[in-house]
Amino acid sequence: MLDELIKDLKNYEGLIRKREISQLRKLEKTLQFGENLFAYGDDCAVIPWGEEYILLASDGIWSKLGSDPFWAGYCSVLVNVNDVYAMGGKPVAMVNVLSMREEDADQIVRGIEAGCEKFQVPMVGGHVHPDSHTSVAVAILGKAKKVLTSFNARPEEKIVLALDLDGRQYKSFLNWDSTSMKSSEEVLYRLEALNIIADKELATTCKDVSNPGILGTVGMLLETSHVGASIDVGAIPAPVDLCTFLKMYPGYGFVLTVKNKKVHEVTTIFEDRNISASVIGEITTEKKMVLHYKGESGVLFNFEKEFICGFSLPQNG
DSSP: OHHHHHHHHHTOHHHHGGGGGGGGGGGGGGGGGSSSOOOTTSSSEEEEETTEEEEEEEEEOOGGGGGSHHHHHHHHHHHHHHHHHHTTOEEEEEEEEEEEOHHHHHHHHHHHHHHHHHHTOOEEEEEEEESSOOEEEEEEEEEESSOOOSSOOOTTOEEEEEEOOSSEEOTTSSEEEOSTTSOHHHHHHHHHHHHHHHHTTOOSEEEEOOTTHHHHHHHHHHHHHTOEEEEEGGGSOOSSOHHHHTTOEESSEEEEEEOGGGHHHHHHHHHTTTOEEEEEEEEESSSEEEEEETTEEEEEEETTTOOSSSTTSOOOO
C-alpha cells in the first residue's frame, strides 16, 4: 500500500511541475540590488520596510482550471491570499494579468470579484490580453509585523497540519473547497489564526498547501530548510479517499513547524477557530522525507539525490 502511494505521489503532475522553478534560481543573484532581502523559496517575497515587512507574491492559475473560468478567477484570489497569510501577513491589494477568450471573460471577472468580496481584498488594476487562450495570473501586496518563513525548520520540531475540513470537493477538480460556502467573516476569522501565531512567534516555519498536495508541500518546506522529516501518514485527516486527498489543493491548508513546548498553544489557536490541527510528524537531521503508514515505512523524497523546486541544490552563477 505505502509503496503504491509513494509512486502515485511522486508521479503526480502537481508535484512534478514544480521542478521548473529551479530555472528561476539564476535570477536570485539580482537580490544584490536590494537591501536585506530574503532568499527565494518562501510563499511571498519579503521586503523589510521600516518596522514592518512588505510581502509580494504572484500566482498563475493551472490550466486544468480553464474549463471552469469562474473557479479559475476565484482561485486566483484565494491562492494569493493564502500565500500572504502563510507568511503571517495580511493582504493589502492585488493586480492581475488576464489572457482570455471572449466567451470566458465574464465568468473569469465574476470569479475574481467573488474572491475579492470573500477575502475583502481590492483588485486595484491589471492588464488584459484579449482574444487569447485563457490564462489567469494575479499578484498580491501584503504587510506583516513579523514573518513566518520556510527556512527555519530544525530537527525535533513537530510538523503541524492545519486544515478546514468543513467543505467539499469542487466538482471533479482536485480542490477541497472550504471557503465558497462560508461568509467572509468566517473565512477571515479562520485565516487570522496565522497572524496570531506569527505575532506571538509560536511557529518556526509555515507554508500553505498548494498544487503538490499536503506531502509535496511538506517536502518543499524541508527543501528550503535543508532538513528531513518522519511523517505519520495515518495522522493526516482525510474527508475523502486518502490517496485523493493527499493530492488536493485545500481552500485552507497550512503546514507549520513548531517547537514541542508550543504545540499545544498552536493547535488550540486553530481548533478555537474550527480548524483541524494535527501533529503529523517531526523534523529530522537526515535529508529524507520518510513516510510511515500501517506498519510500513518508505522514503518519499531523498534530498541528497533529488529535488522538488531546486532550493536544496547548490546555486550556480
